[in-house]
Amino acid sequence: xxxxxxxxxxxxxxxxxxxxxxxxxxxxxxxxxxxxxxxxxxxxxxxxxxxxxxxxxxxxxxxxxxxxxxxxxxxxxxxxxxxxxxxxxxxxxxxxxxxxxxxxxxxxxxxxxxxxxxxxxxxxxxxxxxxxxxxxxxxxxxxxxxxxxxxxxxxxxxxxxxxxxxxxxxxxxxxxxxxxxxxxxxxxxxxxxxxxxxxxxxxxxxxxxxxx
Amino acid sequence: xxxxxxxxxxxxxxxxxxxxxxxxxxxxxxxxxxxxxxxxxxxxxxxxxxxxxxxxxxxxxxxxxxxxxxxxxxxxxxxxxxxxxxxxxxxxxxxxxxxxxxxxxxxxxxxxxxxxxxxxxxxxxxxxxxxxxxxxxxxxxxxxxxxxxxxxxxxxxxxxxxxxxxxxxxxxxxxxxxxxxxxxxxxxxxxxxxxxxxxxxxxxxxxxxxxxxxxxxxxxxxxxxxxxxxxxxxxxxxxxxxxxxxxxxxxxxxxxxxxxxxxxxxxxxxxxxxxxxxxxxxxxxxxxxxxxxxxxxxxxxxxxxxxxxxxxxxxxxxxxxxxxxxxxxxxxxxxxxxxxx
Numbered sequence: 001x002x003x004x005x006x007x008x009x010x011x012x013x014x015x016x017x018x019x020x021x022x023x024x025x026x027x028x029x030x031x032x033x034x035x036x037x038x039x040x041x042x043x044x045x046x047x048x049x050x051x052x053x054x055x056x057x058x059x060x061x062x063x064x065x066x067x068x069x070x071x072x073x074x075x076x077x078x079x080x081x082x083x084x085x086x087x088x089x090x091x092x093x094x095x096x097x098x099x100x101x102x103x104x105x106x107x108x109x110x111x112x113x114x115x116x117x118x119x120x121x122x123x124x125x126x127x128x129x130x131x132x133x134x135x136x137x138x139x140x141x142x143x144x145x146x147x148x149x150x151x152x153x154x155x156x157x158x159x160x161x162x163x164x165x166x167x168x169x170x171x172x173x174x175x176x177x178x179x180x181x182x183x184x185x186x187x188x189x190x191x192x193x194x195x196x197x198x199x200x201x202x203x204x205x206x207x208x209x210x211x212x
Numbered sequence: 213x214x215x216x217x218x219x220x221x222x223x224x225x226x227x228x229x230x231x232x233x234x235x236x237x238x239x240x241x242x243x244x245x246x247x248x249x250x251x252x253x254x255x256x257x258x259x260x261x262x263x264x265x266x267x268x269x270x271x272x273x274x275x276x277x278x279x280x281x282x283x284x285x286x287x288x289x290x291x292x293x294x295x296x297x298x299x300x301x302x303x304x305x306x307x308x309x310x311x312x313x314x315x316x317x318x319x320x321x322x323x324x325x326x327x328x329x330x331x332x333x334x335x336x337x338x339x340x341x342x343x344x345x346x347x348x349x350x351x352x353x354x355x356x357x358x359x360x361x362x363x364x365x366x367x368x369x370x371x372x373x374x375x376x377x378x379x380x381x382x383x384x385x386x387x388x389x390x391x392x393x394x395x396x397x398x399x400x401x402x403x404x405x406x407x408x409x410x411x412x413x414x415x416x417x418x419x420x421x422x423x424x425x426x427x428x429x430x431x432x433x434x435x436x437x438x439x440x441x442x443x444x445x446x447x448x449x450x451x452x453x454x455x456x457x458x459x460x461x462x463x464x465x466x467x468x469x470x471x472x473x474x475x476x477x478x479x480x481x482x483x484x485x486x487x488x489x490x491x492x493x494x495x496x497x498x499x500x501x502x503x504x505x506x507x508x509x510x511x512x513x514x515x516x517x518x519x520x521x522x523x524x525x526x527x528x529x530x531x532x533x534x535x536x537x538x539x540x541x542x543x544x545x546x547x548x549x550x551x552x553x
Contacts, residue, residue, distance in 0.1 A: 014374065055417075055452070055453055057417070058415060058416055058417030058420070059370050059415040059416065059417075060370045060371065060373050060374060060415075060416055060417070060420060061417070063367065063370045063371055064371055064374055067371065098295065098298065100293060100301040100302070100303070100304070101301075102304070102367070103366050103367060103370070103415070106367060149298055150494070150498075150529040150530060150531065151239070151297055151298045151530065152298070180493075180494050180529065182494065182495065182499070184499070
């Protein structure tokens with residue numbers, strides 16, 4: 001539990017070096033990856049999300065915490081592969097075609113990964129076809145799309161239509177977000193959910209999982 | 213009063229015949245003229261025509277040379293993605309200062325001989341000659357934090373504040389020098405006011421804003437004043453935690469974006485600070501109705517009091533119904549600007 005606390009503190013403080021050391025130490029004492037994720041990583045990132053909601057943490061703190069968390073995950077991933085353990089939920093995320101804004105998407109991706117989900121980040125300027133290919137090849141439960149411009153938002157609708165045409169629409173929950181995006185737009189284009197911030201995105205995924 | 217006289221009066225705290233109206237338009241303006249955004253950002257003559265036609269169609273009190281965040285970065289040689297129908301964007305993976313060592317060997321370019329910065333300066337000259345007697349002419353520069361994000365990559369910069377604060381100091385010294393020079397050239401070309409766009413500043417929180425951003429913003433504002441210009445500070449996003457700092461920069465006007473309650477903006481910046489905003493460009497102006505817009509503006513005026521300029525919190529989006537823009541201007545036309553003097 002001491003190692004768990006060290007990793008928790010390292011993530012909360014955005015200290016990647018300490019996260020690396022704490023993860024190594026925990027592995028050496030026999031702590032399993034899933035235990036470390038559940039006992040340290042998820043609570044730490046939940047606290048980071050809460051502090052962001054409370055306007056105590058801001059984008060720099062979130063990105064640093066995300067980096068510390070990813071440092072830990074880089075050590076844990078090979079162990080999980082070797083033992084056949086998998087994170088139970090897979091999320092594909094990207095900023096839509098024609099849009100290069102990614103900082104919001106990066107924060108959501110970090111928060112989702114820190115919540116114990118497997119996140120495949122397709123990056124920015126992601127065409128509908130690329131989202132479809134990702135769903136075919138990776139079988140995620142969730143597809144998250146971000147747009148920061150009203151002119152790129154229509155690509156969210158095109159992507160949903162592409163998923164439908166490929167017979168994949170019912171295989172995934174599609175969640176959308178970004179500054180000009182609204183709940184009304186989500187309803188209009190048939191998305192399953194909308195969140196105005198990263199913590200909300202995590203909450204949405206958890207609520208869909210709870211319903212399943 | 214014409215638009216120029218009206219804005220001058222309000223910025224000086226005097227009574228005006230009515231409220232000024234200064235919404236930011238870029239893609240919206242290109243649709244009014246019926247041109248591609250690519251042409252707007254690359255040719256100051258297209259930009260000037262679009263701004264003039266938009267101002268005259270709706271009755272705005274000013275015209276602007278705001279276009280996109282990449283003019284300075286492009287002239288420095290940054291990798292830019294161009295689009296027909298939206299602003300050009302920085303390619304962050306290959307940002308100019310992705311390698312920190314590049315900063316030390318990069319010089320601040322001269323806007324009078326550079327490409328895209330010179331284009332804005334020419335645009336100001338054109339607007340000043342065409343409409344400068346009636347309408348306020350607005351120049352624009354990237355703020356020190358935003359320009360740093362453009363050149364370094366915003367994701368890298370956000371972590372640099374912790375990883376390498378000395379590098380951030382050097383980077384901001386560079387972006388400050390760039391902004392000072394570019395602003396000076398626009399003032400000399402006839403700009404009445406210089407907009408400082410510093411969106412990245414709303415992401416950093418009060419501690420980093422106070423330590424890293426405010427001092428450089430202050431130096432830029434002071435320099436613009438020394439060179440005879442005025443300042444419109446525009447930080448997109450939720451600036452609730454940095455309002456007090458924004459209010460002490462000495463800017464003639466400060467834009468407030470829609471996430472910030474206007475009464476909080478007034479309380480934090482004081483009674484003398486001219487504030488502009490803050491209708492939500494999507495939820496109020498694009499998706500709302502004329503009646504709701506009028507009601508929202510009435511509520512805003514109640515909160516902000518004198519020293520107020522009618523505007524949206526940020527850029528009007530391109531499919532904003534014209535009747536809604538007319539409703540916003542109509543409010544300004546029919547309500548007094550009482551002044552504080």
